[in-house]
């Protein structure tokens with residue numbers, strides 16, 4: 619029983635192996651004060667981008683949405699994903715098997731029971747979601763993103 623529990627935890631934990639992905643250093647980082655974000659964002663967007671909150675499952679219009687186009691950051695408009703990276707993970711959040719390289723950076727999120735790989739926008743620093751290694755090949759990545767902080771532009 620104890621062994622089984624430990625095994626289960628290790629299995630789940632292995633999907634959260636920390637991966638260090640850095641943003642392109644040529645992207646100029648925004649430095650805005652708290653009031654700027656409170657004026658610009660809705661309450662739920664602020665909670666996600668600035669405080670690392672997670673939207674409820676299936677609450678985003680982008681969860682089951684597969685149009686051709688580009689997804690950018692609600693905070694600063696930097697493009698983060700393209701429609702061909704999107705897949706159905708059945709988790710209740712928009713999921714992508716890759717990202718636009720250089721536009722996101724990972725960090726260690728210590729809010730949960732064990733550390734997770736969170737990721738932020740490379741320009742405004744807003745938290746977008748978590749990177750979990752149970753995605754489709756060839757990347758094996760699931761960029762599990764809060765849909766409320768994405769802005770879709772059709773191709």
Ligand SMILES: [Zn+2]
Nearest residue numbers: 691694739742
């Ligand atoms: Zn941003």
